[in-house]
Amino acid sequence: MNDLDDLFALARAEEPSPALLARILADAEAVQAKPAPRRSRWRFLSVLLAGAGAFGGMATAALAGVWIGMAEPAPLAAVTEAFLPDTVDLIPTYEFLAEE
Amino acid sequence: MTMPLDTLADVTDEALLILYANGDGAAARSLTLRLTPRVLAYAARMLGDRAEAEDIAQEAMLRLWRIAADWRQGEAKVSTWLYRVAANLCTDRLRRRRGVALDDAPEPEDGAPSVLHGMVDADRMRALDAALAALPERQRQAVVLRHIEGMTNPDIAEIMEIGVEAVESLTARGKRALAAALSGKRAALGYEDV
Known part of the structure; x- marks a missing residue:
């Protein structure tokens, strides 16, 4: 429909008023003039470590380490006692190779 | 300016x-x-x-x-x-x-002859705005982005957060409805045959 296409073209030709352009430019300058927000040490670290998620992971790992260190490894001791003889040569020597 | x-x-x-x-x-x-x-x-x-x-x-x-x-x-x-x-x-x-109420929305009328010929630009824009206002919002948005802003369908799909096929459907239906609505504007604006 040609009439409709003509109308669309007319609508495209709409120009902003000088007053509007001036207001928008004034906004641009006002935002530009604002000093950049001061980046705190915490923000710097969090950016460095890719956000708070990394902190969460590190905290969990640290706590797990402490817990494993403090807790008595009783279950493991039970397993080794049950399956291994009293003395176990964990680092075998190879002296037998030298024997003729 | x-x-x-x-x-x-x-x-x-x-x-x-x-x-x-x-x-x-x-x-x-x-x-x-x-x-x-x-x-x-x-x-x-x-x-x-x-x-x-x-x-x-x-x-x-x-x-x-x-x-x-x-x-x-x-x-x-x-x-x-x-x-x-x-x-x-x-x-x-x-x-x-x-x-x-959007009572000033135009009612589509069938069979009107080439409707916008002879209208002054301001009247024509008013006619377009009134016809656009009668469209459902999503249709209006798609028609404006496609036919006035000249954007591509994939860009419109991104702006409206819908699929490209949905954009095609909205623009097609919107344009049809717009044409129908504008076909009734000639009489409404007092441009009866002289």
């Missing part, structure tokens, strides 16, 4: 935004001249009200200035981002208006 030449015409919107964030005043001017007419035309057609459209254009541009320092390069086109902001602002306005 005589529009000053955009001396940074070859520079992309995104590069201008980065320049702006780094304190370049000419970039702000170029972006303003380049983007304001587009976002204003969009808002004017969505709202049918020039003063409200100017508010939307200013607010959308203000949000662009504010995001400039944190703009993530390569993630979205600046124009697409801006249209989406403007679209959301328009939707908010229209929602606030809802409840106000």
